[in-house]
Amino acid sequence: MDQANLDGKRAAHSRQPELPKPLFSIRRYGLSVLGVSLALGLALLLEQFHFRDVEVPLLLFAVAMASWYGGLGAAVVAWALSCVGFDYFFVEPIHSFAIAPRELPYFFVFALFAALVTWFSTVRRRVERELRQARDDLEKRGVELAASNKELEAFAYSVSHDLRAPLRHMAGFSELLQKNSAKVLDDKSKRYVGVILESARKMGALIDDLLAFSRIGRAETDKAAVSLAQIAEEALAEVRRDIGDRKIVWKVDKLPAAYGDRAMLRLALVNLISNAVKFTRTRTPAEIQVGQAPATDDQIVVFVRDNGVGFDMKYVGKLFGVFQRLHSTESFEGTGIGLATVQRIAHRHGGRAWGEGVVDQGATFYLSISKSRQS
């Protein structure tokens, strides 16, 4: 969008008359004078037709209008003018600025009432302006957010397309080198080629994980009533396929029904359970429990507990970051994006993910999701 267009939009957004300042002031105060004069004129005219006591509501109305449209300055002017006018035309003795003692209460009640109206009107006006400002800011931020989301999507798209191709070539030609030139390569060179291959493979996995992670942020959630018990069962079945002959004692509690995106919740549970499987590798038997923590008023909480290597609570803040790992890749493989994905899925369900652990005594990871169908 070009600059002129942007400026035009901004001006339209501010919704304030674009007058030079002195002219604007004259108009504001003019409005007070005009409003009060009109009210006085109308009251005097009606008095000719024997309508009594119409001056109070008319003057109050004029004061309210002046403070609404003119702001505090105009409000004070209107208030003062209406007090003076009221005193001169309607308070005994008539057509004099003096006030008879018995009329004093009447005048003061009017003055007080007019002041009250002015004050309310001014406050109301300020609140409304702030609200409008906040709405405009929000609108603007919404537009910016949409633009940055779009940019992110384009970025992820081009990562998906363009980063994979050179990786494939690295892996492919290293493989061909290994195969076709095995005779001329010495052991050291063969090892080098192996490292290139392994790195390409690892980078491929990182890119895939990162894309999957960003997709969870971008994709629309497809929410429906789902059975967490069934989702947990599927997740368990998926994880169990890869555990080989390891001895794991499973304990799966009864899980409730929930409202959420089936595929996302499944991915979250798969990540949590496969983490538990991974970090109990040194235990025989490994014990893994999938259960439900006491629900709060508006949240369902499920957890996955293991008796694995655990973690130091000192690093708990790092657990859910992207590519954050607490263990070396030699001891436990992985890209370090699993828990970040779980956290993001929790956020998209109006909940959060957190963990508790003790070094060498296992860990528990919690996932809360909102019961509400709104979030």
Added chain:
Amino acid sequence: MSAIGRILLVEDDPNDVELTLTALEEYHLANEVVITRDGAEALDYLYRRGAHADRSNGSPAVLLLDLKLPKVDGLEVLQEIKNDEKLRLIPVVVLTSSREERDMVASYRLGVNAYVVKPVDFHEFVNAIRELGIFWAIINEPPPGSIKRPGAD
């Protein structure tokens, strides 16, 4: 061996062309591969115009189509083929790096016959290409009018 169908490979990246040919060579399918380097050239080949005006008659048994191509991109090529009364019979397999859902959906919507994501791992890549080659060039019966070379037994 039975007859081998002609494969039209539309791929702009020379490295990918080489890897694909290497994979097909292992199964002696590489001889029947025609390579075009962008969407415009692929359409020239199919319509027998431009540089391909003099080629012999007949359609390829399968078209392996990359999506990200210079000039005319893969989806545009696909659209043009599937909108053409004669060309729409040619089986088209999208062979791409993109795992993005929108590419996949767009391709199927345009009537693609298969969608294959090129695996990063070389073994998987070779396997995928080999299986594609064997299926589309040998097992599958292409529509009438396709070029097939009688295979040597």
